[in-house]
Amino acid sequence: MLASRLVMAPMTRMFSPKGIPGKNVAQYYSKRAENGIGLIITEGTAINHPAAVMSPDIPRFYGEEALNGWANVVNEVHQAGGKIIPQLWHVGAARKAGSEPNIDAPTVSPSGLTLRGQRNEKIKALTKEEVAEMIDAYAEAAANAKRIGFDGIELHGAHGYLIDQFFWELTNKRTDDYGGDLGERTKFAADIVRACRKEIGPDFPIVFRYSQWKGTDYQAKLAKNSNELEQLLTPLVEAGVDIF
Template sequence: MPVRRYDSAVVDVAPLGQPLKFEFSGKVAKNRFYKASMAEDLASWSVENFEERGIPTKELIELYRIWGENEWGIIATGNIDIEFDMLDLVGDGIITPECPFSGPRFEAFQEMAKVSKANGSLIVAQVTHPGRQLAARIRKDTISASAIQHPPKNGAEYARPREATKEDIARVIDGFAHAAEYLDKAGFDGIQLHGAHGYLIAQFLSELSNQRTDEYGGSISSRLRLVSEIAREVKRRVRPDFIVGIKVNSVEFQEKGIKPAEARIMCETFQELEFDYVELSGGNHEEIGYGSKKETTLKREAYFLEFVRDIVPHLSRTKKFLTGGFRTTAAMVDALAILDGIGIARPAAQEPRLARDILSGKVTSAIRPVDGIVNDVMLSANTAGSQMAQIVRGQEPFDLSDEKAVESYKADLGTHFQKFAAANGSLEFHGFPELSSPNITSHPYGVPY
């Protein structure tokens, strides 16, 4: 069966191939494609030995080598956490303030940067702290802007947070800054502060989760204080040409979140802090925001473009990227009227060669998954994780437009969830579903369906 793709109007894709210079660092991306962050679960893991957690493995490095050879202007990593036991997911990369600028961990990050950049891409690390989104199975307690526990979601229980003390905040600032310095020395081109998707920085930014009465709570200027202090300390420790970006959320720009009227203050602050770029995305663990069925959203294609229109007028020197929903070259080129770059995540797991194939004229859109995948966040996130695992095993990612392949995968996902339940919270069990059908595991990487 032929691969199904989204229909796209015929457009000149030359704008997508234009270089992009960042004003503050001076770094230049070779094109406008931004491979956005995804959870890979390919770093090392040990239940007992914290020092053996979060080191890039040969599989993770291979994944970035493949993206690096496929014409992505910027490659953003999955989450790199700043604590060994406060992490987004088992299998994340980890850099804590105790990690030295030498040794096996440092050398692995060096190799990861080297292979990503071998063909001219820039590599930017997404650095994060989960705050109240820490899974209770990893650790029972955590910190947040305020002591407001995250409600259970999809069967997951979250750690109980306490309001972060000044000492906790100092540790967080040091964690982000040390990670930035570490990655700079390892050869990365920059970092992105994860201020979206309900993680710790977003918890400070949003009134929904920040009810503090000290200098870190209240007005938007006060809620931005943590971001400001992190950014200044990062800038103090890294070279002038090191990119510093930030990801922010659309869901937080709602009632009890960051109000649209506050967007101007936030954007002015980002430029004063000399953020090279802002990646605009959406959703958190409570309300993901992806896959909206609004007719205007479906026509618009990029899920959060309405949100972006409120923000971009206030960003002139800081570049703007948007991640979420781009699938056709027509929509990508059209969006460059208000954006500087196009963020693509899950299609880059299905098609690591997508940026190259679009720029060469080989394709005009991404593969179109069968109905029901895009709007099912759990299913689509797991398919991307399994596809990335296929890539590093030398397999072509299974075709999400093939109904038989998807049905086979759903059966594997069901088996995976059963094993997860049987593990009863054990941290030994992690990862994405293993594929059982020879039809989707025997296709060599690089040979399209």
């Protein structure tokens, strides 16, 4: 039960040096709960992959120190009467090669393409094995979210970030079972949801954020009509998404 019907949207802040959310982060979120926000969705947090994000100040969602910091955030929000879920994030090709915190890690995407669908030697196409490892990283984050006391998770599948890059025809030219038509391009996201659901059980909420537009193209459309929207969302519902 939420204390109110107000939900705080995720907003990237870059206030976690070395990826560790500190006391100021706990205070920031608990203050929102104290003032009537029923559900807080955190800023985007990096899953356990070296190229997940593009700043050392974006909070991590892996490693003991970062997870202990998040556990403190959860505790403070709960004491203030609120509920809180983390947004789990990988930016894919939106990351500039050479970005901190892992400057030597190659930027990755479904097909080695930029967000404008262009070839770029600095962007690496994920292999089938790397796709499986990425799915495991999301599932690991989901399990940790439940373990440290969060009230659910949100998967960031919008705005041209990695999951959305698998959805989008412009950035997904794969010829394996993670590419193809719109329904087939949902496989990566659906596999992530299934893997998360396996780790967290049937009663832990999964929220999925999706969008038509991208940071590089506000006119983009994944689904041009209701039938295509059904093709996009049905596999995610069947995999275990509770809220879009």
